[in-house]
Amino acid sequence: MKNKYDILIVGGGLVGQVTALACAKLDGLTIALADGRDVLSDKNGGTDGRASALSASSLRFLNRLELILSDHLQPMRDMLITDGGIGEDPVWRLHFGPDASDSDVAKMIENRHLYVALRDALKAADQIDIIGPGHVSDITHTTSGVFARIGTKDITAQLLIAADGSKSGIRNRAGITTDGREYGQRALVTSIAHSLPHDGLALQRFLPGGPLAVLPLTGQRSQLVWSDKSAAIEAALAISEADFMAELTLRIGDHLGDLSLDAPRQSYPLHLQLAQDYIATRLVLVGDAAHVIHPLAGQGLNLGLRDAATLHDVLKKALLTGRDIGGAVLREYAAWRRSDVTALATATDGLSYIFGAPKTVLGRPFSKALGHVRRLGLSAVNDSAAVKGLIMREAAGDIGEFPEFLKK
The missing domain is CATH 3.50.50.60 (FAD/NAD(P)-binding domain)
Known part of the structure; x- marks a missing residue:
């Protein structure tokens, strides 16, 4: 060399x-x-354990x-952005329908x-x-x-x-x-398995503590990126898997069916x-x-x-x-x-x-x-x-x- x-x-x-x-x-x-x-x-x-949305x-x-x-790419064919409180059915929505071809949409990859x-x-x-x-x-x-x-x-x-x-x-x-500046927040990242298909839907919910994104992966799995105050994320890391899944279902709804963890929970500090x-x-x-x-x-x-x-x-x-x-x-x-x-x-x-x-x-x-x-x-x-x-x-x-x- x-x-x-x-x-x-x-x-x-x-x-x-x-x-x-x-x-x-x-x-x-x-x-x-x-x-x-x-x-x-x-x-x-x-x-x-993170995944990336590639433009x-x-x-x-x-x-x-x-x-x-190609075998590991999941197109994001649909996108739904909502705003509301935890456990509420959001009234305010921004919806992007599945109009673009697969060559023009972002794709998720682990x-x-x-x-x-x-x-x-x-x-x-x-x-x-x-x-x-x-x-x-x-x-x-x-x-x-x-x-x-x-x-x-x-x-x-x-x-x-x-x-x-x-x-x-x-x-x-x-x-x-x-x-730059510190946001005083952390992002909890993991992947989840679910009993219902995601159909390529990327969901982003703006909640009082910060945004929560559920992004489609290959198979009946999704990447979770939950941003919130550091104390809230530390608590979410510490609770049992069953309690975490119950809290997650409360935040994102039941459109994915039964949820289970597919990877360890990890967290990262957020800053600019x-x-x-x-x-x-x-x-x-x-x-x-x-x-x-x-x-x-x-x-x-x-x-x-x-x-x-x-x-x-x-x-x-x-x-x-x-x-x-x-x-x-x-x-x-x-x-x-x-x-x-x-x-x-x-x-x-x-x-x-x-x-x-x-x-x-x-x-x-x-x-x-x-x-x-x-x-x-x-x-x-x-x-x-x-x-x-x-x-x-x-x-x-x-x-x-x-x-x-x-x-x-």
Whole structure:
């Protein structure tokens, strides 16, 4: 295994692996992918109980990377968004009917299956070397290259890509700070089995404590993403399975029949975090190292995939024009990604505030007033085919300027 590469990627999660495969589509580039874990191990990603909603554009991207996913994809053919109290039959609804073809709708996939497909693709990619397991102990950025010590190995590269998560050590070493806020909430994530079919329906209920999403998986199973105050989620993790299922049925209704747990309950803290810059000297941030947003829109992984696709396009242009892949071309990546991420982060942060607003402000029923506003909004959107179409195209990732790798 050599010590000199064109690109060094630190972080072997989903976005890091996809970024490596995207860069490998560029002829002539050599890539090293480093992580503290064994990226090619069968155990990598095996404990990730989450699932992801892949937009139509993200699915096109992964297909062009030659990932084999079809057996594990569940189309979201229908969507119902409701607002109301726990145990109430919601009167206010936003409904998207099953009008789009399967090629245009988002599809759910369990992350563990995505890890397997990525691992198989990495093993077949001759341009990619896996470094590690090993931790980064030293990095030096110069105008001519990047020098890194990973475990006991010294690596040099023209470009360093940080895909090492929201607590990115690479970002911190580069002196890039972040802005954001804590939501004071956690998300409980698990999958459930049910006696009745879901028919591809994605349900999102906005409840007093926060949104609860029930998203279709293959078979008679669904992914649950329940966001609420930290204390409420800790309580939901602690109760018995029978009590948890009873509480869940109260919150989502009985349209799925009898419920049972299909995976362990896990929880994650919710916060907004945006890097103040997405680049530094010969450095690019991708995925959670660059941005973390509220999960209520289900767009976190799609944003990371757009990072990888955008970087592919920018590096491709640099190679075609004979420019340094670690030089000034990175500014185009930063500008392109900032506009996309900022727009989505602002929207999800605003929604999280509206749906998680305090009950009173200066003694007045603040959240009740916002509740009327959001319910009127749901009703207005539900009555407008044009607005609903716009929302669906946004969810598909087919609005605005986006990389060639994502286009139809």
